[in-house]
Amino acid sequence: MAALGTIRKRGVTLIAIIGLGLFAFIAEEAFRSCEATSNEQRQQVGKVLGEKISVQEFQALVDEYQEVIKMTQGRDNLSEEELNQVKDQVWNNYVNSIIMKKEAEKLGLTVTDTELQNILKEGTSPILMQTPFVNQQTGRFDASQLTKFLADYKKAATTTPQLAEQYQKIYNYWKFIEKTLRQQTLAQKYQSLLSHCLISNPVSAKMAFNDQNEESDIQLASLPYSTINDSKVTVSDADIKAKYEEQKEMYRQYVETRDIKYVDFQVTPSAADRKALMATMVEAQKSLQADADPAQAVRKAQSQISFTGVPVSSKVMPRDIATKIDSMAVGQTTAPFETTYDNTLNVIKLISKVQLPDSVEYRQIQVGAETVEKTRERADSIYNALTAGADFEAIAKKYGQEGKSQWFTSAMYEAAPTIDADTKLYIEALTQSEGLKNVAFTQGNVVVQVLNRKAMSTKYVAAIVKHTIDFSKATYSAAYNKFSQFVSESQSATEIITNAKKYGYKVLDRNDIANTEHNVAGIRSTHEAMKWIFDAKPNQVSPLYECGNNDHLFVATLVNIHKEGYRDMASLKDILKDQVIRDKKFEQLKEKLAGVNSINAAKAKGAQITPVNQVTFAAPAFIQATGMSEPALSGAVAATKQGQFCPRVVKGNGGAYMFQVVKKAQRAGVKFDSKTVETQLQQQALQAASRFMNELYLKADVVDNRYLFF
Numbered sequence: 001m002a003a004l005g006t007i008r009k010r011g012v013t014l015i016a017i018i019g020l021g022l023f024a025f026i027a028e029e030a031f032r033s034c035e036a037t038s039n040e041q042r043q044q045v046g047k048v049l050g051e052k053i054s055v056q057e058f059q060a061l062v063d064e065y066q067e068v069i070k071m072t073q074g075r076d077n078l079s080e081e082e083l084n085q086v087k088d089q090v091w092n093n094y095v096n097s098i099i100m101k102k103e104a105e106k107l108g109l110t111v112t113d114t115e116l117q118n119i120l121k122e123g124t125s126p127i128l129m130q131t132p133f134v135n136q137q138t139g140r141f142d143a144s145q146l147t148k149f150l151a152d153y154k155k156a157a158t159t160t161p162q163l164a165e166q167y168q169k170i171y172n173y174w175k176f177i178e179k180t181l182r183q184q185t186l187a188q189k190y191q192s193l194l195s196h197c198l199i200s201n202p203v204s205a206k207m208a209f210n211d212q213n214e215e216s217d218i219q220l221a222s223l224p225y226s227t228i229n230d231s232k233v234t235v236s237d238a239d240i241k242a243k244y245e246e247q248k249e250m251y252r253q254y255v256e257t258r259d260i261k262y263v264d265f266q267v268t269p270s271a272a273d274r275k276a277l278m279a280t281m282v283e284a285q286k287s288l289q290a291d292a293d294p295a296q297a298v299r300k301a302q303s304q305i306s307f308t309g310v311p312v313s314s315k316v317m318p319r320d321i322a323t324k325i326d327s328m329a330v331g332q333t334t335a336p337f338e339t340t341y342d343n344t345l346n347v348i349k350l351i352s353k354v355q356l357p358d359s360v361e362y363r364q365i366q367v368g369a370e371t372v373e374k375t376r377e378r379a380d381s382i383y384n385a386l387t388a389g390a391d392f393e394a395i396a397k398k399y400g401q402e403g404k405s406q407w408f409t410s411a412m413y414e415a416a417p418t419i420d421a422d423t424k425l426y427i428e429a430l431t432q433s434e435g436l437k438n439v440a441f442t443q444g445n446v447v448v449q450v451l452n453r454k455a456m457s458t459k460y461v462a463a464i465v466k467h468t469i470d471f472s473k474a475t476y477s478a479a480y481n482k483f484s485q486f487v488s489e490s491q492s493a494t495e496i497i498t499n500a501k502k503y504g505y506k507v508l509d510r511n512d513i514a515n516t517e518h519n520v521a522g523i524r525s526t527h528e529a530m531k532w533i534f535d536a537k538p539n540q541v542s543p544l545y546e547c548g549n550n551d552h553l554f555v556a557t558l559v560n561i562h563k564e565g566y567r568d569m570a571s572l573k574d575i576l577k578d579q580v581i582r583d584k585k586f587e588q589l590k591e592k593l594a595g596v597n598s599i600n601a602a603k604a605k606g607a608q609i610t611p612v613n614q615v616t617f618a619a620p621a622f623i624q625a626t627g628m629s630e631p632a633l634s635g636a637v638a639a640t641k642q643g644q645f646c647p648r649v650v651k652g653n654g655g656a657y658m659f660q661v662v663k664k665a666q667r668a669g670v671k672f673d674s675k676t677v678e679t680q681l682q683q684q685a686l687q688a689a690s691r692f693m694n695e696l697y698l699k700a701d702v703v704d705n706r707y708l709f710f
Contacts, residue, residue: 284347
């Protein structure tokens, strides 16, 4: 009882302790939940209609599309710009597919397996023509080839493991095509459904025909806005606010953008750097003139183009090299010369010039054995048998090969950056003569028979020293130290502007940066700067960024943030002021023209009178007197009968106008065909309706965080 009394006496304290404990427990769980949510969000590339896509999922889609491009274009890798295009395309495809899937679900639209099989049987879809399953005789997609491949693919893993990797690449490519085909078919169904809601009729067709083909010749009275000095127009804050409210919907933006001021300094070679490089090039020139080993001379000069010793056509050489080499004599070495467009110094020695085929038809038997000696013996035996008249294909089959003829083209080797000794030997065997050859490589032999040589052209063996005119480490270090000092002294927008002038830098503006951009102000490798811009607060100054091709120094300050929604009036003040000035000038000119009822009366008021011919409703008239296109004037002319003077002053983009219609007539040689025009109108409506995806996108609550990761 004593204990119970004690508890009762301290009840309030106990309740407080228990409450604090419960609160701490709940707060801890809430914190963990928030932390987990935050971690999840940090791994999200974006969200569409509530569906999230993680970094890993998006990267998988990018990798998939990259492999498709590499396979279809025969590429090993993509440039940074091309990879950015791939990421944009993958993102757009992902967003559109999610939106279309949701819309289709509402309407009950699907693409069944049966429909897909019918599409494959028809084989008319353009995307199918990009697959390896096109019948070369008919030029059409062949579903039977696809069926055979899928069957072979299943067997490949166990029966032909050496081909499994190649089969897997083709299979992955086909799955991408199949997925894309389903998405395209679903979108086509949706568009088809939409198109049946859009029709035309003979009445609207006749009106449209007249709008396009009824031409008016007019006498135009023009009073340009430029005749009134801006200083004669008073604009108040109330005027600007009223104009903003009037046009507010025009200033709605659907993504957040930001304005920055920045300094970008590109490091360039110093005079000492250029002098040192020139010395290297002169040394390379002297070595080549003295008949030194061209491969060693090129390598010592650190040329961007290695020496292969294989004859190639000038079309695969850099443009500046190709231009010179066509006019050079064999044995000639050029003096060092500069190429501005790629910022290089160059030296060329033409070693030989020969006529070789661009295409060679050949067949071969690859020879291998337990040792190199046995390989050589077997190759000699095969070569002797063939020389004596043995059947090539029969011997090839004896060694597990087909021995069928195939074509070898210069495109297969000419653009190769390096060529090893065995490959060079093989190319020479195929290109330099016809007949049988027993080619001995380091680890084996190939017996080849050249059957045909076509498209003879000039090929060159040249030693090319091409070296970028680059800055030295010392030059970069000096530039970095100076720029670093500038940044350390500039920790506000005002200081950046002030100090830039002192250090000899230029401050630039970049407005309305969106996070969908891949770089800042067109400078490569500014991903980290982009992340900073969308995390900073106004007037903050960024760290120093090294970017570009490791040759740019960059710093920025955030000036303004434009949130999603309506642009704030302050950021539009200059635009709005110009429009208010135009409105007020029009009112003054309108008042000046009050009571005018003829062209002569308008002239008496100071208007410039000019003839304007062939004015149609469908196209805005261009007025020389004001230098502006005037759609409002075209509309007013179309509504005025022949011979009439329009008493209303027309408000244009460049001035105030009055006019008299002198003549109206149908365009010569044009006849009205109701069906044709109705079809045109329907196509125009479909084209306009094709932008439905933009409307759906705006309603899809799309969140795009790619800038955080890519």
